[in-house]
Amino acid sequence: MSVYCPALMYHRVVPDTEQPDGISVTCGAFARHLAWLREWGYRSVAAADLAAALDGGQRLPRRPLILTFDDGFRDNLTHALPLLQQAGFGALVFPVVEFIGGRRAFGKAKGEPLLAADEIREMAAAGVEFGAHTLTHPHLPALPDSQARSEIADSKRRLEDLLRGEVLALCYPFGEFGAREMDLAREAGYRCAFAVRRGNRHWPSERFRLSRVWVNETTTRRRLAYRLSRPYDWAARLRTP
Numbered sequence: 269m270s271v272y273c274p275a276l277m278y279h280r281v282v283p284d285t286e287q288p289d290g291i292s293v294t295c296g297a298f299a300r301h302l303a304w305l306r307e308w309g310y311r312s313v314a315a316a317d318l319a320a321a322l323d324g325g326q327r328l329p330r331r332p333l334i335l336t337f338d339d340g341f342r343d344n345l346t347h348a349l350p351l352l353q354q355a356g357f358g359a360l361v362f363p364v365v366e367f368i369g370g371r372r373a374f375g376k377a378k379g380e381p382l383l384a385a386d387e388i389r390e391m392a393a394a395g396v397e398f399g400a401h402t403l404t405h406p407h408l409p410a411l412p413d414s415q416a417r418s419e420i421a422d423s424k425r426r427l428e429d430l431l432r433g434e435v436l437a438l439c440y441p442f443g444e445f446g447a448r449e450m451d452l453a454r455e456a457g458y459r460c461a462f463a464v465r466r467g468n469r470h471w472p473s474e475r476f477r478l479s480r481v482w483v484n485e486t487t488t489r490r491r492l493a494y495r496l497s498r499p500y501d502w503a504a505r506l507r508t509p
């Protein structure tokens with residue numbers, strides 16, 4: 269039995285005065301997404317709930333959802349969290365452990381501030397869930413075994429030390445993974461792992477390569493409704509089996 273639980277993929281939430289890029293949405297767009305999701309009856313669930321549903325032991329609400337945030341930008345606290353709280357949604361944030369308290373060192377949004385340890389604890393106290401996004405955001409499949417294992421397992425342990433609680437979910441940097449990375453995630457004790465492939469339903473065999481729903485600044489109400497529908501999952505599976 270597959271489990272319906274769209275995991276929307278966000279990175280940054282920026283002020284309306286900023287020009288959004290490929291990994292950011294403005295507060296205005298984000299608030300719109302949340303208002304639609306609320307209107308349609310969606311409710312946030314935790315990674316543990318999804319994992320338990322995949323085990324077959326737990327029923328989810330009729331319209332469950334997980335709002336995920338990759339890379340752990342500080343704006344997740346300053347801009348996303350107030351809007352999430354207003355709309356009554358939770359979030360699952362994936363910081364890169366070595367970069368906690370620092371600045372983005374690569375790619376888009378280079379130089380942007382990242383969440384610090386006390387900010388992560390503050391968000392966790394407010395009900396935000398955290399998952400690991402490795403130690404250094406490497407291209408995992410290119411690493412030797414020992415290094416890939418350390419990126420996956422040590423990031424879990426260090427985030428658990430910071431949070432004084434269990435970290436259940438992993439998110440693969442750049443969405444890159446193979447059979448080895450899925451094995452390492454299982455071996456490290458994660459209960460699920462998120463990829464970047466598209467889709468909104470999950471089979472138990474896919475718990476270490478969970479698909480996500482892509483959203484950005486220009487996502488319209490109609491397009492978001494489609495991406496939360498069954499045909500989107502079918503179409504995504506045809507494209508990337």
Ligand SMILES: [Zn+2]
Binds near residue numbers: 338339405440441442
């Ligand atoms: Zn990332």
